[in-house]
Amino acid sequence: MKTTAVIGGGFMLFLLMIISGQGLIGFTVVLPITVLAAVLITLTWQGRSIAQVIQLKWQAFERRSKGEDFYIAGPSSKIPGGSWRMPGIAARTEIAESTDANGADYAVVIDRPRRRATVFFDTQLSGQTAMTQGERDQITASWGRWLAMLSLTGDIDSASVTVGSRPATGELLTKEVASIVHDDAPEIARRIQIEAAQVLRGGLAEMEAHVAVTFKIHSAGADDFEFLSQINTRLPGLYESLAWAGMQASPMDENMLVARIHSMINPAAELDFEELMVEGKSHGISWDDCGPSVAWVDGDVWHHEQVASVSWEMADAPRSTFEDTLLAPLLMPHERIERKRVTMVYRPYEAGTGASRVEAEHQDAMVGVNSSKKMASAKAEMRLEHTDAARRAQARGAQLGRVSLFVTATTSDIDSLPRLRDDIRQQAAQCNLRLRTMTDQPDVGFMIAAGIGQTPWPKSSTASITTAS
Secondary structure, eight states: OHHHHHHHHHHHHHHHHHHTTOHHHIIIIIHHHHHHHHHHHHOEETTEEHHHHHHHHHHHHHHHHTTTTEEEOSTTSSSGGGOOOOOGGGTTOEEEEEEOTTSOEEEEEEETTTTEEEEEEEEEEOOSOOOOHHHHHHHHHHHHHHHHHHHHHSOEEEEEEEEEEEEOOSHHHHHHHHHHOOTTSOHHHHHHHHHHHHHHTSSOEEEEEEEEEEEEOOOSSTTOOTHHHHHHHHHHHHHHGGGGGTEEEEEOOHHHHHHHHHHHHOGGGHHHHHHHHHHTOOOOOOGGGOSOSEEEEETTEEEETTEEEEEEEEEEOOOSOOOTTTTHHHHSOOTTOSEEEEEEEEEEOOHHHHHHHHHHHHHHHHHHHHSOSSOOOHHHHHHHHHHHHHHHHHHTTOOOEEEEEEEEEEESOGGGHHHHHHHHHHHHHHTTOEEEEOTTOHHHHHHHHTTSSOOSTTTTTOHHHHHHO
16 A cells, blocks of 8 residues: 555655656656655565664664663663663553452553553462363364454454573572471471472573553543553453463562562562562552663663563464464573563454455455465465455454564573574574564663553654653
């Protein structure tokens, strides 16, 4: 559509030049500019048009020239209030707390310029538990119904699932052993349990997951918290229904959310947070102090708090039919990757919009198969098959949405980054995925993969919004 608009506008301007007697200018200026603009918009490189690639490269150069790729926070910095705010796209967010209909406290991260509010659910995944294929199919179908439910209300912007792995500190295991060992137990049994906990606490990986749901704010005033009353009523239905999809979910309050996000940015604080959680104490860190003290961008690497992170975005989704265990190799911990997070972002279409898009895609696929006199390509036939299946699923009550995937790997050994990149690519290849490194924007990729409700699509192609955020 953009290419057609550019060519049409250029052609009309060319005709006006001819009519007004300025044919030379039309041939030497208007036509070359129109062709160049059409080429920049049409041709793609690494999943983006040439114009978008040039814009992102220019924005990265502009940021480096202004010194904005280096971030310093704290009392001695230029941050208002001397806080440790998160940099980049999360800098303008704020947090509020409320209580849902079940009496559970939860935190809401608010992005007022975009008029979006994100709630979080701490999630325990069922994982590779023993179950029949029929039970797995039921869980997968329940997850599909949960995603379809997001399209029906019309006020949900996106939903994301973040699954991370990190070295276990052993504090939670020690607490579990202390809770199951009785004071009157035999001394030999107590020693065996304690020694087993000490052995298991070292060298193991711990997985944690959370779900983030972003709502559209329709309140009239910028400081109006009326939307929280609507979220209070709807929240229990969202996280309770996840149990049918194999997830035990509960809302996250500010104390838990800040500990989760700050541990991603500053892994050295993981042990302190777990010790405080075991003791039932609050860490006292606010959302405004959740960010790093020092961070900087170096190509495709984001350096923060003595560690380095590299982020990837999904370039190509699996083209063939895939099973429910497709992402298992990418989600499972890896012995050579210290910390890793995989975030899948789902953006639902509204129910009416999704139906029209499915029909348009199917008609376009039919044209692609029948328009050529030659034999249709296998890719065109597969597209027709997929769009026909989407039409049938839509008729049965399914909804349409867009799915994206982001990966972040963090290491304390800078020299291991080449090996880390190869390991992530190999895991993605086992999942039939092709990942693209987020060069010049690893800090943006880190925040997206953190699963805090921030998405790149409203920001990446508009220079003013990127600068403001």
